[in-house]
Amino acid sequence: MAENEKSWDWEIGPKPAKSLSAIKSIYSYRHFHSALVRKEFLLNYQQTILGPIWIFFQPLLTLIVYVLVFGRLIGIPIGKTIPPVLFYFSGIVLWNFFSDCFAGISNTFRDHIHLYSKVYFPRIIVPLSVLTTHFLRFLIQFSMLVILVIYFISFKGFHVRFGLDLLALPFVFVGIAMISGGCGLIAALLTARYRDFVNLIGIVIRLLMFVTPVLYPLAAVKDSLKWIVLINPLTPYFELFRYALLGEGTINNYALLYSFLFGIVILIISLSLFNAKSSKLIDIS
Amino acid sequence: MEEIVLSVENLSKQYRLGKIGTGSLRQDLSYWWKHKVLEKSDPFFYADEDERFIWALKDVNFELKSGEALGIIGSNGSGKSTLLKIISKITLPTKGYVRGNGTISSILEIGTGFHPELSGRENIFMSGYALGMTKEEIRKKFDEIVSFSGIEKFIDTPVKRFSSGMYVRLAFSVAAHLEPDILIIDEVLAVGDVEFQKKCMGKMQDVSHQKGRTILFVSHNMTAINNLCSKAIWLEKGILQKNGTAKEVVKSYLEKFAKPNLPKEWVELSAAPGNDMIRLKKTSVEAVEQSFISVATPVKICCEFWCLTEGFSVNINVRLNAEHGECVFDLGSSSVQAQRSIMQLDVVIPARLLNNQTYSVSLTVVKNHAEPIFEFSNCLSLDVQDERQDMNYFGAWPGVTRPVINNNLRIKELLENDQTKKISSWNA
Numbered sequence: 001m002a003e004n005e006k007s008w009d010w011e012i013g014p015k016p017a018k019s020l021s022a023i024k025s026i027y028s029y030r031h032f033h034s035a036l037v038r039k040e041f042l043l044n045y046q047q048t049i050l051g052p053i054w055i056f057f058q059p060l061l062t063l064i065v066y067v068l069v070f071g072r073l074i075g076i077p078i079g080k081t082i083p084p085v086l087f088y089f090s091g092i093v094l095w096n097f098f099s100d101c102f103a104g105i106s107n108t109f110r111d112h113i114h115l116y117s118k119v120y121f122p123r124i125i126v127p128l129s130v131l132t133t134h135f136l137r138f139l140i141q142f143s144m145l146v147i148l149v150i151y152f153i154s155f156k157g158f159h160v161r162f163g164l165d166l167l168a169l170p171f172v173f174v175g176i177a178m179i180s181g182g183c184g185l186i187a188a189l190l191t192a193r194y195r196d197f198v199n200l201i202g203i204v205i206r207l208l209m210f211v212t213p214v215l216y217p218l219a220a221v222k223d224s225l226k227w228i229v230l231i232n233p234l235t236p237y238f239e240l241f242r243y244a245l246l247g248e249g250t251i252n253n254y255a256l257l258y259s260f261l262f263g264i265v266i267l268i269i270s271l272s273l274f275n276a277k278s279s280k281l282i283d284i285s
Numbered sequence: 286m287e288e289i290v291l292s293v294e295n296l297s298k299q300y301r302l303g304k305i306g307t308g309s310l311r312q313d314l315s316y317w318w319k320h321k322v323l324e325k326s327d328p329f330f331y332a333d334e335d336e337r338f339i340w341a342l343k344d345v346n347f348e349l350k351s352g353e354a355l356g357i358i359g360s361n362g363s364g365k366s367t368l369l370k371i372i373s374k375i376t377l378p379t380k381g382y383v384r385g386n387g388t389i390s391s392i393l394e395i396g397t398g399f400h401p402e403l404s405g406r407e408n409i410f411m412s413g414y415a416l417g418m419t420k421e422e423i424r425k426k427f428d429e430i431v432s433f434s435g436i437e438k439f440i441d442t443p444v445k446r447f448s449s450g451m452y453v454r455l456a457f458s459v460a461a462h463l464e465p466d467i468l469i470i471d472e473v474l475a476v477g478d479v480e481f482q483k484k485c486m487g488k489m490q491d492v493s494h495q496k497g498r499t500i501l502f503v504s505h506n507m508t509a510i511n512n513l514c515s516k517a518i519w520l521e522k523g524i525l526q527k528n529g530t531a532k533e534v535v536k537s538y539l540e541k542f543a544k545p546n547l548p549k550e551w552v553e554l555s556a557a558p559g560n561d562m563i564r565l566k567k568t569s570v571e572a573v574e575q576s577f578i579s580v581a582t583p584v585k586i587c588c589e590f591w592c593l594t595e596g597f598s599v600n601i602n603v604r605l606n607a608e609h610g611e612c613v614f615d616l617g618s619s620s621v622q623a624q625r626s627i628m629q630l631d632v633v634i635p636a637r638l639l640n641n642q643t644y645s646v647s648l649t650v651v652k653n654h655a656e657p658i659f660e661f662s663n664c665l666s667l668d669v670q671d672e673r674q675d676m677n678y679f680g681a682w683p684g685v686t687r688p689v690i691n692n693n694l695r696i697k698e699l700l701e702n703d704q705t706k707k708i709s710s711w712n713a
Contacts (some may be wrong), residue, residue: 008292008384013376032414039400039411046443118393119415120374193566279377283300 005131016276017074019127025122032121034127037136039238063089066215076216081159082246085144092239093145094172097138098180098234099205102132105184106201109192109281116282124271132180135173149245163281168244172237175263182266186275192281202224213238218250230255233262238253274284288386291372291467292500296381298342298367298523306685313702327496331396331433341367342523344381349516352497356504356514356531358538364505366471369393372501373469387499390417394471396456401445403537405436411457426462433484434458453482461488467499469490471604489513507535508673539670540576549665550704555694559577560659562594565652566627568665570646579670580641580687586632586665588648597622599658602649606663607685620654640687641671663702 026033045051066088070076078087105127109116112126152158189198212234213221221229230237236255243249342364349355358366360530365582370376372383373391398415399408403578409430413423413655431437434454436447444452468488486509493500493513504510510517517534519526527534529551548569551557557564566589572582600620618630645663652658673683 009386010384012371012377012378012383014380018376029414031420035411035414039403039407042401042407043400115415117370119391119397119417121415121417246600278376279476280499283376 014252016279022165026128028123029121029125033125033129035131036126037132040129040133041136050147055137056144059089059092059141059144062092062096066092070215079217079219079248082242082248083156083158086149086158086246087133087242088150088215089102089145089148089223090242090245092240094139094238095212095214096141096213097173098176099209100134100137101131101177101180102184102187103201103205104134105181106191106197108185108188110198113282119262124274126261127181127185127274130184131177135177139281145245160245168240171278172244175237175259176234178263178267179259182263184268185270186266189270189273189277189281193284207231211235215225217242217248235259287350287352288472289348289500290351290387291383293347293372293383294382294384296342296345296368296371296383297340297379298364298371298376299335299338299379300341301338306647308489314495324392340523341373342378342520343519345523345525347518347525349467349499351499351502353495353516354500354502354514356502356510356517356534357520358504358507358534359520359526362522363520365520366393367523368503368520369469369471369503377484385467388417389467389469390463390465391469392416392463392471393469395453395460398461398546399456400630401442402443405431405440405447408455409459412456416460416463417465418463422464430458430462433461433488436621450481457481459484465498467501469501471503472505476493486513489597498693507539507561508671511535512673516689538647539579557591558661558664559591560593562658563599564591564593564607565589565661565664566591568663570667573636576665577670579672580639581636581672584634584638584639584665584669586630586634586646588630588665590650592626592628595623597623597624597652598654600651600654603630603632604647604649605634606645607640608644611685613644613685616651617651623652634713637670638686640684641669642685643668673682 022032041052045054048054050057067084070152071078071084075268078084108130109128115121115242116123149158149160153160183190187197187201191201209215211229213229218226218229218235236252236259239249240256241249241250243251317403329404345364345368347355359365366375369391370393370409371378372385373389373393375391375393378660396412397410400411403411409427410423414420425463431440434451434457436451436455438445439451444455447455474705486600489500490513492498500514502514514531516529517531519538519652520532527537548567548571550567551565554564559565567587569587571585571587572578572579573585575582578584586603588601598620601618601623603616603618605616618632621628635672644668645666648661650658650660
């Protein structure tokens with residue numbers, strides 16, 4: 001029988017499949033992806049009294065703490081025009097998106113090894129679902145921010161001109177998603193191999209927050225220390241976010257380009273590493 | 286000739302032994318530094334290379350045609366699960382290829398994708414998606430899945446509140462409704478109660494016999510393999526031992542692995558069990574006309590004694606005890622006049638009397654039909670293997686014996702039409 005000439009639908013060999021064919025199969029698992037997202041949402045609010053209201057409650061509580069501690073007690077200067085509530089809340093919402101994504105994706109293998117080791121699906125589906133989950137949660141919190149802004153404009157005499165700047169917002173979301181996704185995937189590969197990184201990542205996220213303009217504007221940083229904040233690719237996005245929504249922020253086109261390129265590069269590197277390494281890591285997770 | 290849908294070629298998988306994780310970052314970095322950067326070979330690193338790796342599979346080859354059911358047997362750690370994991374794309378082989386046509390689904394555990402906090406309904410979808418079903422497929426079969434599992438009332442309860450039996454029922458029901466071209470099943474039949482096992486096996490047979498689906502099936506239950514599978518392979522330490530029809534492969538596996546009922550012999554009189562009147566010399570138990578004992582073979586028990594006394598009549602009580610010590614039968618042998626001699630006792634237990642379990646034999650030597658001289662308790666044991674044909678039930682067969690007893694079930698007379706109507710109106 002001429003078996004060599006026979007054509008096969010699929011082949012499993014020692015080398016991982018090409019990324020391209022992996023992308024194709026993602027689409028056929030889209031329902032699995034949405035089921036995972038749904039599961040995350042359902043799980044968060046099982047057996048709680050407030051249920052889904054926690055999505056709103058949690059950043060509000062953080063906001064109160066930040067306004068009290070950083071605004072009243074320590075008194076970090078946050079600029080001239082933006083009300084502190086809006087300043088802190090915009091920072092919290094965007095930062096939560098980044099840090100939740102990063103932390104969530106970095107735990108991909110640890111949290112889902114029971115799935116990974118028992119059934120095949122495109123491995124990227126799980127981190128992708130984490131990203132989607134946090135993005136949806138972010139959108140909900142972002143709409144809260146928008147409501148707060150409208151409230152301040154209507155009742156507190158806060159002035160901001162909305163214009164084409166608002167078009168920059170989706171760019172910010174995509175940019176943050178790329179960086180958190182890329183870094184998260186690399187962290188996931190490292191934590192799967194070396195558990196040491198589980199502890200490290202929490203600390204890294206906390207440290208990163210201090211060199212990102214979450215609680216302070218870039219303009220308030222001393223010139224001698226500014227470079228530390230500027231090499232952080234997240235900085236331009238935070239500034240752009242506040243500029244577009246609240247009308248105050250330091251914008252630099254080169255910095256934005258740097259952040260964007262950083263995001264693209266880290267995403268490409270992390271995706272190809274993930275494709276190459278994930279099935280080996282499942283053996284040892 | 287039917288089309289080949291799965292081809293496994295020189296498949297090998299190597300695993301690294303020992304601790305991976307703690308401390309290995311340092312090791313890996315120093316390895317990387319020495320090999321990749323300095324390009325030196327580290328003699329200490331290579332010295333124990335062979336011991337640090339193990340071949341879970343080594344050069345496995347086989348092919349499977351459309352509609353065939355392949356049983357995979359082997360003792361624990363023989364590479365069965367690794368093979369299934371590679372074919373279901375969970376892990377990559379170190380060498381070799383698997384090629385196939387058509388969709389493939391694998392059930393390597395019961396309840397893949399289940400989450401305890403979610404309701405039964407949510408979990409059906411979750412698990413269905415994880416196993417590769419589409420939304421339409423699950424929707425279409427949802428009612429069927431629920432009614433197969435028999436937990437309609439609890440479908441909106443979180444599965445963490447399910448009893449373990451209910452959990453298993455629901456999980457298997459989802460898996461049982463998968464319809465891939467190639468289905469991979471790993472030892473999932475060892476779950477659930479007898480009733481549900483029957484249901485599962487029936488479903489499996491439907492799938493394999495009627496729908497012409499290709500199945501790979503790992504099990505330790507030889508009867509299930511024999512009845513569900515047309516072909517089988519036997520793996521041992523990652524190496525393919527035998528590939529052939531299920532009957533052949535199961536038989537040679539049992540010949541090798543059915544606990545050998547080795548004959549025991551005491552060469553020195555003083556070391557042999559017994560007392561100064563009688564001592565045991567040799568015991569053996571074997572199947573007649575076959576190398577292993579199964580429910581279908583007669584069993585021959587043979588014992589030799591040193592008789593060290595004389596002057597009275599002696600006979601031997603043979604007592605067969607079942608697994609939990611219940612007496613199956615107690616047989617008094619014919620008697621013989623004791624002489625200084627070697628005595629031999631032969632007992633042949635007919636075929637189709639014993640069940641598949643482990644029995645032990647106790648012998649009591651009796652003087653003049655009244656006074657026990659010595660009891661050799663549990664001096665030999667026999668393992669009886671199962672053998673069933675044309676049967677849908679593969680669970681443990683109850684009973685200390687499994688005799689063939691003639692019986693007759695038939696329709697005695699038909700009911701009149703108005704009689705049946707009366708009965709159904711009572712029920713309503």
